[in-house]
Amino acid sequence: xxxxxxxxxxxxxxxxxxxxxxxxxxxxxxxxxxxxxxxxxxxxxxxxxxxxxxxxxxxxxxxxxxxxxxxxxxxxxxxxxxxxxxxxxxxxxxxxxxxxxxxxxxxxxxxxxxxxxxxxxxxxxxxxxxxxxxxxxxxxxxxxxxxxxxxxxxxxxxxxxxxxxxxxxxxxxxxxxxxxxxxxxxxxxxxxxxxxxxxxxxxxxxxxxxxxxxxxxxxxxxxxxxxxxxxxxxxxxxxxxxxxxxxxxxxxxxxxxxxxxxxxxxxxxxxxxxxxxxxxxxxxxxxxxxxxxxxxxxxxxxxxxxxxxxxxxxxxxxxxxxxxxxxxxxxxxxxxxxxxxxxxxxxxxxxxxxxxxxxxxxxxxxxxxxxxxxxxxxxxxxxxxxxxxxxxxxxxxxxxxxxxxxxxxxxxxxxxxxxxxxxxxxxxxxxxxxxxxxxxxxxxxxxxxxxxxxxxxxxxxxxxxxxxxxxxxxxxxxxxxxxxxxxxxxxxxxxxxxxxxxxxxxxxxxxxxxxxxxxxxxxxxxxxxxxxxxxxxxxxxxxxxxxxxxxxxxxxxxxxxxxxxxxxxxxxxxxxxxxxxxxxxxxxxxxxxxxxxxxxxxxxxxxxxxxxxxxxxxxxxxxxxxxxxxxxxxxxxxxxxxxxxxxxxxxxxxxxxxxxxxxxxxxxxxxxxxxxxxxxxxxxxxxxxxxxxxxxxxxxxx
Numbered sequence: 119x120x121x122x123x124x125x126x127x128x129x130x131x132x133x134x135x136x137x138x139x140x141x142x143x144x145x146x147x148x149x150x151x152x153x154x155x156x157x158x159x160x161x162x163x164x165x166x167x168x169x170x171x172x173x174x175x176x177x178x179x180x181x182x183x184x185x186x187x188x189x190x191x192x193x194x195x196x197x198x199x200x201x202x203x204x205x206x207x208x209x210x211x212x213x214x215x216x217x218x219x220x221x222x223x224x225x226x227x228x229x230x231x232x233x234x235x236x237x238x239x240x241x242x243x244x245x246x247x248x249x250x251x252x253x254x255x256x257x258x259x260x261x262x263x264x265x266x267x268x269x270x271x272x273x274x275x276x277x278x279x280x281x282x283x284x285x286x287x288x289x290x291x292x293x294x295x296x297x298x299x300x301x302x303x304x305x306x307x308x309x310x311x312x313x314x315x316x317x318x319x320x321x322x323x324x325x326x327x328x329x330x331x332x333x334x335x336x337x338x339x340x341x342x343x344x345x346x347x348x349x350x351x352x353x354x355x356x357x358x359x360x361x362x363x364x365x366x367x368x369x370x371x372x373x374x375x376x377x378x379x380x381x382x383x384x385x386x387x388x389x390x391x392x393x394x395x396x397x398x399x400x401x402x403x404x405x406x407x408x409x410x411x412x413x414x415x416x417x418x419x420x421x422x423x424x425x426x427x428x429x430x431x432x433x434x435x436x437x438x439x440x441x442x443x444x445x446x447x448x449x450x451x452x453x454x455x456x457x458x459x460x461x462x463x464x465x466x467x468x469x470x471x472x473x474x475x476x477x478x479x480x481x482x483x484x485x486x487x488x489x490x491x492x493x494x495x496x497x498x499x500x501x502x503x504x505x506x507x508x509x510x511x512x513x514x515x516x517x518x519x520x521x522x523x524x525x526x527x528x529x530x531x532x533x534x535x536x537x538x539x540x541x542x543x544x545x546x547x548x549x550x551x552x553x554x555x556x557x558x559x560x561x562x563x564x565x566x567x568x569x570x571x572x573x574x575x576x577x578x579x580x581x582x583x584x585x586x587x588x589x590x591x592x593x594x595x596x597x598x599x600x601x602x603x604x605x606x607x608x609x610x611x612x613x614x615x616x617x618x619x620x621x622x623x624x625x626x627x628x629x630x631x632x633x634x635x636x637x638x639x640x641x642x643x644x645x646x647x648x649x650x651x652x653x654x655x656x657x658x659x660x661x662x663x664x665x666x667x668x669x670x671x672x673x674x675x676x677x678x679x680x681x682x683x684x685x686x687x688x689x690x691x692x693x694x695x696x697x698x699x700x701x702x703x704x705x706x707x708x709x710x711x712x713x714x715x716x717x718x719x720x721x722x723x724x725x726x727x728x729x730x731x732x733x734x735x736x737x738x739x740x741x742x743x744x745x746x747x748x749x750x751x752x753x754x755x756x757x758x759x760x761x762x763x764x765x766x767x768x769x770x771x772x773x774x775x776x777x778x779x780x781x782x783x784x785x786x787x788x789x790x791x792x793x794x795x796x797x798x799x800x801x802x803x804x805x806x807x808x809x810x811x812x813x814x815x816x817x818x819x820x
Contacts, residue, residue: 171287172227176201176214176242178254184242187287188227195223205254207244215241235272236285432753439730446678451508454677459501461676467494514559517621524625525549544627551624559617564601571598584626590619642667679729680709687734691743699742700791708745708788709734716780716787717750722773726752735759737777745784745791749777 169189174197176184188197194214202209214221216230216239232238246252273284302313355365380388446455447462467490474486525548527541554577557570575594581587593616600607639646641662652661684706691699713719713732720727734748735756741747751759762768 172232173237173287174227175237175239177239178242178256182256184256184259190226190228192227193223194221194225194227197227198223201242204259206258207252207254211245211252213243213245215243428757443730450504451512454681456501456505458676458678460498463494463497463501521548521552521555521624525552548624551620555617555620555624558613558620568598568601571601581623581626584623586619586622590616590623593619640664640667676729677706677710680706680713682730683713683732683734684709687743687748690735696742700744700788703791704745711787712745712748712784713750716745716784720750721752721755722750722777722780723755724752737781738765745788746781748784749780 169191171187172190174186174188176186178184186200188200195209198209198212198214202212218241221230221240227238230238230240242254244252244254271286271288273286275281275283278284302311304311353365353367353371355363358364443458446458450456450459470490471487474483474490478486525545527539527545529537529539532538554574558574562570571594575591575598578587578591578594584590593612597609597612597616600609600612636649637646638649638652638661640652643664643666645664647664649661651666652664684701684704687701687704687709691697691701712734713729719729721732726732731752733751733753733756735751736743737747737749739760749759766774
C-alpha cells in the first residue's frame with residue numbers, strides 16, 4: 119500500500135479476552151477487485167444475482183462503533199433481527215437511520231448509500247418508552263456473542279499486480295491457545311476457582327534465561343548434575359594424606375598478603391565513620407540554613423524599620439510643610455508669600471464660579487456673580503494693603519541686609535583649596551559709613567546728637583564727589599541750628615530725609631560708570647533698560663520683556679512650590695555628583711511651564727493634582743537630568759521609581775509611549791537649552807555651571 123495515498127483505517131470497538139502474548143491472526147476472506155458504485159445504478163446491477171459481502175458500520179454514538187459484514191441482498195428487517203440477537207433487545211424497538219432518515223424494513227442494503235470505499239454507514243437507535251432502561255450495551259455484544267469482526271481494506275491500483283484498485287474484506291479470528299491447568303484452588307464457600315497467575319498467563323518462559331530462578335510460582339525446578347572438564351589451566355590442590363595438602367599454582371595466580379590486624383571494634387568504628395560524617399554535614403547544613411534564615415529575617419526587619427522611618431519622616435515633613443504654609447498665609451513677608459495668597463483667591467474664585475454655574479441661572483446667576491466680584495475686590499484690596507504694610511515694615515531690614523552684603527570682603531578658593539579674603543577700600547568705607555548710619559537712626563539726647571552731627575559733617579567733607587552732597591550737608595546744618603537756637607522743634611521729617619540721602623551716599627561708588635552699557639527696549643513698557651533688568655528664560659529665543667513686565671504678565675501662582683521642586687532636583691543631582699546637569703540652568707518659571715504644559719499639572723501614574731506632592735525625578739536614572747529625561751510623579755512614587763532597574767518590565771507599554779511623547783514635546787520646547795549645552799561642552803565652559811560661588815571671583819570688582 120502506498121504511503122502517500124493510504125486509505126483511512128476503520129477500527130472496530132472490540133474487546134477480546136485472550137492472552138496478551140498471543141496475537142490474533144488476520145485472514146483475508148474476500149479479495150475481488152472493487153469498482154466504485156453509485157447509488158443511482160441500474161436495477162439489474164442491484165439485483166440479488168450479483169451477491170457480495172459488504173461492510174456495514176453501525177454508529178451507536180460518536181465514540182461507539184460496531185462493524186459487521188452482510189450480503190448486499192439482505193433487508194433492513196433481517197439486519198434488525200441479527201442486531202437484536204447480538205445485543206439481546208427486542209427487534210421491534212430498533213431504529214436504523216441513514217442521514218437522519220429512518221430506513222424501511224423491506225429496504226435492501228445495496229439500495230442504501232455508501233462511501234467511496236463501499237462501506238454502508240447506519241445510525242443505530244432504540245425507540246423505547248419513557249422510563250424504560252433498555253440500552254445497547256457493547257459489553258453484551260462482545261462478552262456473550264464472540265463473533266468475528268470484519269474490516270474492509272482498500273488497496274490502490276499502484277500496489278496491485280493488475281493495476282486495478284481492490285477492496286479486501288479481512289476477518290479477525292481469535293486464535294488464542296488453550297493452556298492446560300497446572301495449579302490452583304477452589305473456594306468452598308463461593309465455589310470460585312482461582313488459577314495460578316504466573317502459570318496461567320504470561321509469555322513462554324525462556325529456560326536458559328531463568329535457569330537460576332527459584333520460585334514457588336513456577337513449580338518447575340529440577341536439580342541436575344553434570345560433569346565438566348576444565349577448559350583451561352588453573353591452580354589446583356590435592357590431599358596427600360589426611361593432613362598435608364599440595365597446592366599447584368599457575369602463572370596467572372597472585373599472592374595476597376594480609377594487612378594489619380583489625381579488631382571488631384575498629385572495624386565497626388570504620389563502618390560508622392561515614393554515618394558520623396553525614397551527621398556532621400547534615401548539622402552543618404542545618405546551621406547554615408538557620409543562620410541564613412536569621413540573616414534574612416534581620417534584613418527584613420531592618421527594611422521594615424527603615425520603611426516605617428521613611429514614612430514617619432515623610433509625614434513629619436508634610437506636617438511641617440502644612441504648618442509653614444499656614445504660617446505664611448497668616449504672616450506673609452515676601453513676594454512669593456503674597457503670590458500664594460493671590461493664588462488661593464484665584465482658586466476660591468474658580469470654585470465659586472463653578473458652584474454658581476451649577477445652581478443658578480438667569481438674573482440670579484448675574485446677581486451671584488456681582489456679589490462674588492465685590493468679595494474678590496475686598497480680598498484683593500486687603501492682601502494689597504497688608505503687602506504695603508509689610509513692605510514699609512521691612513524697609514529698614516532690607517537696607518541693613520544690602521549694606522551688610524556690600525560691606526563683605528571678596529572671598530574665593532585659591533591654591534590647594536585655601537580660602538582667600540580680599541578686603542578692598544570700598545568695602546571698608548561701606549562698613550564705616552554703615553556704623554555712622556546706624557548711629558544717625560538712634561534716638562539720643564540733644565548734646566550727643568549735636569556731637570554726632572559735628573562729626574558727620576566733618577566726614578561729609580571727604581565725600582564731596584557725591585552728587586547730592588550740598589543737599590545732605592545743608593540738612594545736617596539746618597538740624598544743628600534748630601537744636602542750638604530753637605527751644606522746641608520737630609525734626610523727624612528732616613531726619614528721614616537725612617537717612618535717605620545718607621543711605622544713597624553709602625551706595626555711591628567713586629569709580630567711573632561704564633559708558634556703553636548694553637541695553638534694550640522692553641516690548642511691553644517701551645522703556646530702554648540694561649540687560650540686567652530683563653527676564654532671561656531657557657525657552658526664549660530673544661530678550662524682549664523686562665522683569666517687572668514679565669512678573670505682571672504671569673498669573674498669581676504658588677511660586678514656592680515650583681521653587682521647592684527645582685531645589686529637590688538640584689539636591690538630587692548634587693548627591694549624584696552630576697554638576698553638568700540641566701537642573702542648574704533651569705529656572706522656576708521653566709519648572710512651572712513643564713508641569714502645566716507638558717505634564718498637565720498631575721502625576722503621570724496616579725493623576726494626583728496636589729502641587730506640593732509632585733516631583734520631577736529622572737526617567738532613566740543612569741542618565742543626567744534634563745527636561746526630556748524626567749517624569750512627573752509624587753514623592754512616594756519617585757522613591758519607588760528609583761528602585762526600578764528595568765523600566766520595560768514594570769511599566770505598561772502604553773505608559774512608556776505616553777512618557778516618550780512628553781519627552782519629545784519637552785525637547786521641542788527646550789531646544790535652545792540643548793544648543794547652549796552643546797556649545798558649553800565643546801568650549802569647555804560647562805564645568806563652571808552649578809559650582810560653588812566661592813570658587814569664582816568678580817575680576818571687575820577689584
